[in-house]
Amino acid sequence: MQPIFDFFFDQYSGYPTLFIILEIIAVIFGFLSVWYSKQNNILVYPTGIVSTIIFVYLLWQWQLLGDMMINAYYFSMSIYGWYIWTRKVDPEHYTPITSTTKKEQIQSVFIFLGTLLFVFAVYEYFEKWNNWTAYVDTVTTAIFFVGMWLMAKRKIENWIYWIIGDIISVPLYFYKGLTFTSLQYLVFTIIAIYGYKAWKKNLRNDLRPA
Template identity: 95%
Template sequence: MQPIFDFFFSQYSDYPLLFIILEIVAVIFGFLSVWYSKQNNILVYPTGIVSTLIFVYLLWQWQLLGDMMINAYYFSMSIYGWYIWTRKVDATHFTPITSTTKKEQITSVFIFIGTLIFVFGVYEYFDKWNNWTAYVDTVTTAIFFVGMWLMAKRKIENWIYWIIGDIISVPLYFYKGLTFTSLQYLVFTIIAIYGYRAWKKNLRNDLRPA
């Protein structure tokens, strides 16, 4: 039992207790945020804001710049998404779940490519190409940037990006020594699959004639 425990959590032996507590709190609020997103509940944003703010601080301390930028972007997009989700499209209806339009698909491609270029520039400027994880960081950042933008606009395709990014992040964060965060992304993957199915059912119901 002890070797298994050491395998998963020995990296925390050198971490300040405050960092461990903050990571656990951020993970809990991250779980809540993704769960509320699956439920199509506006609480996805306040819980997400708490989680991302904590992770921005922790990731800055750990010098994980790509991950830090993802969470800083999540924070800003959470404010934008909170507004979109509460905005009424008419006198009685709020912004509904929809599929991406051709224009939004093109915009997603531009966001993905633009993010790749931006993160590459940041890593180049700070000379952080010292590990293969930096290259994976660049790709996952781009994936999550698109996913967060689509979620804010209540597009069902956001779940596809989350699923792909979460699957990549599970081994990535474990390799970085962030076991709790790695487990978080494992659960995120499962919730995202169910989230996609729930939103798809919701979308079908909305498309049915009254």
């Protein structure tokens, strides 16, 4: 049992206790945020904001710039999403779950490509191309940027981007030595799959004639 424990958590032996506690808190609030998103509950945003603020601090300390930018972007988009989700489209209804339009699909492509170029420039400027994970970071950052934008607009396709990004992130974060975060993304993947199914059911119900 001890070798298994060491395999998963030995990388924390040199971490300050504060960092470990903060990561656990951020992971817990991250779980809550994704769960509330699956439930189509507005609490996705306040819980997500707590998680992202902590991760921005931790990832800056660990010099994981791509991951830090993801969470900084999550924070700003959480504020935007909070506003969109509470905005009424008429006197009785809030912004509903919908599918992306052709225009939004094109915008998603531009956000993805623009993010790739931006993150590449940041890594180039700070000379962070010292590990193969940096290249994967640029891709996952772009995937999550699109996913967060679509979630803020309450588009069902956001879950597809989350699922793809989460699957990539599970082994990536474990390799980086962030075991708790890796496990978080594993659970995120499972929740995202159920979230897509739940939102799809919700969308179908909304499309049914009254």
